[in-house]
Amino acid sequence: MEGGIEMKVMTMVSAINNALDIKLAEDPMVVAYGEDVGVEGGVFRVTEGLQKKYGAHRVFDSPLAESAIVGTAVGMAANGMRPVVEMQFCGFVYPAYNQIISHVARFHNRSRGRYRMPIVIRFPYGGGINALEHHSESMETIYAHIPGIKVVIPSTPYDAKGLLISAIESDDPVIFMEPKRIYRAIKQEVPEDKFSIPIGKAKVLQQGNDLTLIAWGAMVREAQKAIVMAKKEGISIELIDLRSIYPIDKQTIIESVKKTGRAVIVHEEPLSFGTGAELTSIINEEAFLHLEAPVNRVAGFDTIVPLPRGEHHYIISPEKIYYNILKTMKF
Amino acid sequence: MEGGIEMKVMTMVSAINNALDIKLAEDPMVVAYGEDVGVEGGVFRVTEGLQKKYGAHRVFDSPLAESAIVGTAVGMAANGMRPVVEMQFCGFVYPAYNQIISHVARFHNRSRGRYRMPIVIRFPYGGGINALEHHSESMETIYAHIPGIKVVIPSTPYDAKGLLISAIESDDPVIFMEPKRIYRAIKQEVPEDKFSIPIGKAKVLQQGNDLTLIAWGAMVREAQKAIVMAKKEGISIELIDLRSIYPIDKQTIIESVKKTGRAVIVHEEPLSFGTGAELTSIINEEAFLHLEAPVNRVAGFDTIVPLPRGEHHYIISPEKIYYNILKTMKF
Amino acid sequence: MFSEFSPLEDKLFQVMDNDGNIVRPEYMPEIDGERLVKAYKDMLFARTADMMAVSYQRQGRMYTYPPNLGQEAIAGAMAVVMRENDWLVPAFRELGAWLAKGATLKEVFLYFMGYEDGTVFKNAKNILPISVPIASQYQHAAGLGYSIKYKNEDSVVYAVVGDGGTSEGDFSEAINFAAVWEAPVIFLVQNNQYAISVPFKMQTRSINIAVKAYAFGIPGLKVDGNDIFAMVKAFQVAQAHARSGKGPVLIEAVTYRRGAHTTSDDPTKYRTKEEEDAMAQTDPLDRLRKYLISQNLYDPSGEEELVAQYRKEVDRQFSEAENYAPYPLEDVFKYTYVELPDDLRQQQVEHEKFLKWKEALK
Amino acid sequence: MFSEFSPLEDKLFQVMDNDGNIVRPEYMPEIDGERLVKAYKDMLFARTADMMAVSYQRQGRMYTYPPNLGQEAIAGAMAVVMRENDWLVPAFRELGAWLAKGATLKEVFLYFMGYEDGTVFKNAKNILPISVPIASQYQHAAGLGYSIKYKNEDSVVYAVVGDGGTSEGDFSEAINFAAVWEAPVIFLVQNNQYAISVPFKMQTRSINIAVKAYAFGIPGLKVDGNDIFAMVKAFQVAQAHARSGKGPVLIEAVTYRRGAHTTSDDPTKYRTKEEEDAMAQTDPLDRLRKYLISQNLYDPSGEEELVAQYRKEVDRQFSEAENYAPYPLEDVFKYTYVELPDDLRQQQVEHEKFLKWKEALK
């Protein structure tokens, strides 16, 4: 208990489960479905126990077809429902890409506001769990570039709960990407009751004066480790957890870079045409005269994510972040 | 005739047709197919006459399914063929997105070089022809961001022919985007014989000292009009036609910006997370100390492309480019 | 009925022949004379509007338009059976069905003049906007079907796709989902023999489309789509099936696209005049007219006058559409999100600044 | 045969019963005794390797692995019928089939240890790499089929998918293309009753999978997938059909996934011990062993020794895999493109600089 608020230790998995639980209880129009979501409770157990609690009409297994999972959500939303669908892994969203870009993102515009698409498409993404091919990629750009949808990535159990509740309550469709590498790696006290975190707001996790470090998802923790290294060298870093890939919280970023004059961006997705490019452009456009060094992108290679034995080459280490911090400081 | 080379006046449509003709004649492993590609010769008549000339086993209509069109090309390529497939419009590539990202782009890597994917996926893209929904969009980023494929966009009949020949001869898969707005708008003398233009090389269309203007596809012509306006004000502009979205010709861009100190990028696709962001980042990283103003992105709004009656709001005019040139010059 | 007209044997469900004779009276749906005349008139109105749309387009007053000529009985039948709370999930070639649902011609014209406003169908209940990506709308129909069961509503979904659309993965996925969910959806395929230039026999090797129902464990029926009676009966049976909780039905309406694919298309490139002429003999309006005359329900001598009247009405609505308000910049931004992101607002502001500057230039 | 065992009536094609008795001798394929014993031993070897893979994984010496237990007769039959120039287009649960094609166990282990090298199958002719995105590989099979006809080759394509995979759009699109092209493809569905936790009856409402062939106008056959004789016969008939230019065939091999979906899965969450025990009675190895014994072709008293020998061989290949060279940084970059873009080369150089710096840090 903290100021009258019941707290509970949660992992990201249990926090997401809890957010779904709260919304399923509160709003009869919310349903959750996808491959193995019902009886099994999801391959990562994110929806565990929810079918038992809410029934198989509200939390259920679908046949194996991603385009149908997303496409049927469009139909449900048109009739007033708020579907939360799960894609089993980041690499299996693509069959649904046409439904996402052609309908989920466009129905509201096409119908001039008549039909809203309060759909949440959740899926685990990112590397670091020694998985098979297609299970480790990060491709936030191919969603964030689509006009008409929002893209959210939490980095802690607390944020996962608060952001997912906002996502489900959003009248716009939300792609909700879950950094599976930290699904169970971080335990945190999270309020048991409902709360929400606004979509579109980054969070300054740590104040600093010398350099702005921007990260999200599983990279936040790596960034924090790099900051410890940098601190030993007397470098004072401001850490921003982006949280919302689109809309981007320009203001928080710009204010920070105006103060520090330097920026390093960290992301798992491939470097070229990635989110780092958009952030660099924003900084270039809005804080140009304050920049003392080029914005530095620390990102995945422009290669296919290697299978587990090669993944250590690909994965961004705290050392690599630190190395780039030094490089940017010395520019 | 020019120095012994037979020239012929071509539009982009006839130049592409000519490139296909040459490669079909030369290489029995080349086939061309897609919706209405055979008997009809394509809805834009790009493949007109080719079925008659090469037979229905080499140039043919497929059933209506984009994922199958691309997915079957993967199988053909695995058995040594070089399929050139057409997606009917930019807005109908998405059903094939899974095959593109999961297989076309990955087969060579997955098989450690055993299977090459010399596949060309051609499609008309971009606005300005008063078309129905889904017929006017530009989304180069969602292809360029995928490791394992190349993305090419010609701006003239000459380039279309030379680049398409390179694309068909490339052992790597190529997304070949055709700016349909200028399919027939530009007539140009093009050599009748085979020639090729290397993928990955931008072209400096005009030398200048004050500002680097980067465009591609249908935007090159608009950029040229803006340059005329700027010239009247005594602004000397260097115009780069990017031609290859990935790989990007960093060297040409950087050299130019190092000389001019200013850059404006023009593209039809939505601003955020677009190709302009990548170009801005490259300039920021490699020409930082030479920059006298922020790199300026003139791009489509982050909205869905409006239907024809609203499209004039969305389409980038020469005036808008000129306005942004002035803005960048005055910074 | 489903077993009597088994698609496995490629049986065609037909009630009325090409000459307007009732050949299977036992399947003749009960429709009173007045309603039937209305159905004919609706089809005639739709055809008049459709043909005028083609000429407006030729005059450069409208953009690309997909003609309905020859396919009107399908919508005519839908108009008879669809209830207000039934959902219509259209593709893009169902003028009569949209009108039946309560869309106005003016809206339809607006759409093909390039206004999103034209596909809102403001006063039409339970209709989705026009869907261009082939077969993708079938998924929405399956989802609507789920929502109807979930919310305990009494609606049925009518989803439309063309013969070409049956090759898309979404076609199969959607029917499979709806079947597993036992959702009340009527999956209608307008088999007009062509997907742009590609003839049906090159689209699939299956003997017909109705037989594809076997892949999903649901009933399939191949119906003469130019026979309004057969279509009405088929819809009635399918609707009863769907409402009773037995799940979806697949209906193949065999018809012929007498016109071009769209106004940008030239069918002489891929089919013969002979074929077109032969198929003209199956025209759905002619058949219904013959029947009505034979039953003394309709006096054809008034038809010219009627058409003239319809032409006026079409023209009136077309004018209204032509005089529609210009498309404000605001509308480009307003609907991409329910909640406009700051970023987007700023893009609009910046663009307005540019427009002011441009104005000042002159 | 296709009409005798019509999937419409949900007929199951079976030659041998659960006790190893030949119940339909007229369909017994001609396989000589030696070949048959080899088939059994191959299946036994595959099972031994498969079970050891599961325990290696449990020991943390391999990553996620999808067990084949109970499904071995399908690959066993493929091994009998597939010719060297036939193509295998795998999913991810066909250990025996990969080995039959010429893949080594070492390679398979390498793959599940996290090396792309393990799915190159260097010495296996005409095999595609393991494909993870469900059903997407069916499209490749259709394209291969086209290329075989185009190049006038004599191969047949064996494409594999699971029961869950039949719901994906790619499944239907691919068969439709191959059917229209009359391409020589055998579309095989391993119906092991589950897609991870989702049972077959929730995957589709169709009475079986073979019946889905009607959607594409091709023959479909539902075969007892745990009966190697039925599978061999079905493949032979399908192969003859495909090679004669009649186009593809859909074969549903009814089997049971006795193990977990993968080593990360816990089937007790979604099925009962009773079901598992009952299905164990249909085990394909047991059945073939009973048959061989009844024919005096095989002496079971040697089996323990045989398995011990296999275990050694498996262990040997596993050790080789475990001692495989480390994964060089270069390999991350080398294969993304045939022609490495400068950009990518530079990323490698930059990373190497960082690694040097990091090394120096220590």
Ligand SMILES: Cc1ncc(C[n+]2csc(CCOP(=O)(O)OP(=O)(O)O)c2C)c(N)n1
């Ligand atoms: C996914 C997709 N691919 C391609 C197109 C382009 N296209 C528009 S209509 C059409 C043919 C449709 O044929 P059919 O389904 O038979 O319907 P019909 O036009 O005959 O009514 C095609 C290929 C599209 N709209 N969507």
Ligand SMILES: Cc1ncc(C[n+]2csc(CCOP(=O)(O)OP(=O)(O)O)c2C)c(N)n1
């Ligand atoms: C497109 C896609 N979606 C989801 C997955 C995750 N996934 C892996 S195996 C599997 C179930 C496959 O079931 P089935 O097709 O019956 O094959 P089986 O595993 O039983 O052999 C799923 C959903 C995937 N690999 N690809």
Ligand SMILES: [Mg+2]
């Ligand atoms: Mg059609």
Ligand SMILES: [Mg+2]
């Ligand atoms: Mg299965």
